[in-house]
Amino acid sequence: MSDTMRPETLDQLRDAVAWAVAEETPLEIVARGTKRTLGRTMQTDHTLDTSAFSGISLYEADELVMSAGPGTTLAEIESALAEQNQQLAFEPGDWGPLLGQPAGMGSIAGTFACNIAGPRRLKAGAARDHILGFKGVSGRGESYKSGSRVVKNVTGYDLPKLFCSAYGTLTVASELTFKVLPAPEKTYTVLVLGLDDEAAARAMALAMTSPHEVSAAAHLPSGIAAGSGVSYVREAGAGVTAIRVEGPGPSVEHRCRALRALLAGFGQVEELHTHNSLRFWRELADVVPFAARPDLQIWRISVAPLSGPAVAAALPDAAYYFDWAGGLVWLGLPPAPDAHADAVRAAVAATGGGHATLIRASADVRAAVPVFQPQHAALAALSRRVKEAFDPRGVLNPGRLYPGA
């Protein structure tokens, strides 16, 4: 059991990191701690808990901006936004249950630090596209800030983007500022039933290259579709390809009709209206198909959209589904000491580019297997220098991303 420090002021936070620097003792950085099994297994004697920095400090709906402490739960933020008919457009999921944690506890800092993004990623961007600024403490034990509260800002390097995907290895945030956007009035989903993976990828590409502003495109093979909480999907008895449109009522109805016509040649076409659509896409954002399968090791793979099916085909033992029009492959495999890492990464490499992250596996597996996509030597060296620029003594989540970063 490691010693936990829970600072309540910025000065205390800074002193805690400065102390770790002086002692050269590494810290595990947590906000709510629901994603602490995400990443390489670390050796730390002390935990720095930022959950005391909690709550929304600024929300101006008509300026499309919000600031919150790192420990603020995503649930609290989404509930405040819903009151103003707004949302986080990058549609972050709740990965708590996927990682064996309770639902509704994940923090906003974890969401940004792990660059979580849901099905709308392909239209609206990821967490990194919505962060505007932060205040926090570097691994040097110095408090500093970067970015701002306005959406358009090129003053200095875009360090807020670097905060996203850093998994807490560069800076401990004390406040995050991010962009919020109006929630759509209506959400419809066109379902095409019975497609195999290749046909589904072509159908999704056709929808995405149409002018109908598709905001999500996913394909669930029949076994995954059968587990959905949405009856139309669960009872399809076949693979389900889903295409989402959002916006004002008349526009959504029009585009839904147009997409049904466009995709009619692929197979039987159905549609979901707002209530069922919201439930369906929330399941995918929360990775419910694999939260329900705790027996599997879980990979998250990003490739060019048309390459998704080839990755799945190369791994015959895998359960899988596609999001991001085929570009995101969620994949579950029976447990193995090496998590099938070589086979997974060979499948990705064969498509010509992309990356695979081991999202869920036991601590000993995550200690032995590269959790994040191994980088070429020059890129790995640059990543280490970036780490040193923020955290020269390696006190913030050391080794969580890569050895030395």
Add this chain to the structure above:
Amino acid sequence: MQMPEPDKAMLARRAEIVAALRDIVPGEGVIDAPEEMKAYESDGLTAYRTLPMIVVLPSTTAQVAAVLRYCHENKVKVVPRGAGTSLSGGALPLADGVLLGLGKFNRVLEIDYENRCAVVQPGVTNLGITNAVQDRGFYYAPDPSSQIACTIGGNVAENSGGVHCLKYGLTTNNVLGVEMVLIDGTILHIGGKHLDAEGYDLLGIIIGSEGLLGVVTEVTVRILQKPAVARAVLLGFPTSESAGNCVGAIIGAGIIPGGMEMMDRPAIHAAEDFVHAGYPRDVEALLIVELDGPAVEVDHLIERVAAIAADNGAVYNRVSQNEAERLNFWAGRKAAFPAVGRISPDYFCMDGTIPRRRLPEVLTRMTELSQQYGLGVANVFHAGDGNLHPLILYDANKPGELRKAEDFGADILRLCVEVGGVLTGEHGVGVEKRDLMPAMFTEIDLAQQQRLKCAFDPDGLLNPGKVFPQLHRCAELGRMHIHRGQVPFPDLPRF
């Protein structure tokens, strides 16, 4: 505005450096005659000019890598340049540095419609990408006003925006990957056709790094299908306050227009005199609101916007009836800079961003400053995202007036920061706003940014004198002051 003193020892080695660069880039790719280098002496910020020591125009990534490696080994400074349209002096040459022009990298390498991306060389113009993909109904979304001339490499360096970025994002939201050469000649590939590169978001910091971190030699961009219909509405208001309120009300109603621009009276008049866009002359503020998407959506939203405008006191309302009229509405706005250029011998284009609701107060104080300095100002404004472009009118031939215009501009940008905004929304810091950085950032903030630069360029050879007001050695920046044995706050909650 001061640039670092040229290094005389470096200038003395000029002939040797020219010879070495000619070995790397044969033929006409190395320019050393002053009259030929004159074309490169400034960028879009023409108030500042310097002849570079040498101009080199490589045509392959291998040549770029060899040039940078040579410069790194010989401690020669390098200023990268695209089309030279920067408005902040980002490509201003150094008298003792090599100007590295990417103009020969002008090919579209691959268009992948089904994966919705294109791979292009950095010297391809912004509009050139759209031109290459538009026969299939696609376009590249960010559209800076200089899009005919500016290059995607420059867009990457500056994280360029444009009038449509409220809905479609800036360069950083539309680039998937780059090939980049570091100062030591290392060639890196970051990202690709997939989303979200692995590891640290290096793409996120390279975009907008103003040529200080590396030289981009290939860019993978997202391309989008063109919206089925776009229509614009002109809305005139008796006060800028009522126009500002209207913008807030439109967004508050959940509508994100494709574009939403504001012009003040001087800008309206200058534009109308120049291109005859049909703008009303008797209003204090004009909004151009563009809605795009399926016709049924656009018609629906135009009605809602018109109703919101009426509620907010609009005295003029005209919806574009066809594509020619829509383009005419935009012609006035897009020509606002040259239009102002006609009514004043010189002008400075500023680029601060403010929280939108502070607009009336900022405009009032800008008018006071205008009277105080005795210089005119016209305002165009990306109203949706709070990005202001005050155009300061001056005459460089009048002694002291350039200095006065610089001071006026600095006061405007300090005002932007004071109300919660930033020094630059899309033009970059460059040399223009370099010395104002301490108005927005503490020494610690700036030192942390410079440490990141050290990770890419430890000798500070890439574009020195830009962005950061003071040059620090990386060794000095890396030093730490450690207070050993200090216990974190004794009352810190521990478990």
